[in-house]
Amino acid sequence: MKLLLSLATIALFSFVSLSPVPGGRRPSLSKKQLFGMELSRCAEAQAKGKPGKCQLYGKIKYVTSFPDVKVKVVDSFPDIKVKIVSSFPDKPGLWKIVDSFPDYKVQKVSSFPDYKIKFVSSFPGCR
Numbered sequence: 669m670k671l672l673l674s675l676a677t678i679a680l681f682s683f684v685s686l687s688p689v690p691g692g693r694r695p696s697l698s699k700k701q702l703f704g705m706e707l708s709r710c711a712e713a714q715a716k717g718k719p720g721k722c723q724l725y726g727k728i729k730y731v732t733s734f735p736d737v738k739v740k741v742v743d744s745f746p747d748i749k750v751k752i753v754s755s756f757p758d759k760p761g762l763w764k765i766v767d768s769f770p771d772y773k774v775q776k777v778s779s780f781p782d783y784k785i786k787f788v789s790s791f792p793g794c795r
Contacts, residue, residue: 746795
């Protein structure tokens, strides 16, 4: 009985959420709505203890376990363009690699990253 009730609830929810919008088109999101969605994602990341993609700068330590953030190095469509510097890593995209007292611990992964990064020699930052 409970299984049947659960299946009926799922079917009803699927019907309501997938039902077409009047006129046959889904409304496009405004820039304000897209900004709100991005802001909420950053707030969720911060609540989980992860910095937002534009806050990931400063002294960085590479680790293999217990990272603050997992990143994947890519060649195209990065979330963050990173420039390695030796001093003043005080803007988005500027990283100083350290062995002790890091601002953030970063793990390089090949799948399921929090952010995708690309190493650059000029114009670092986030998009």
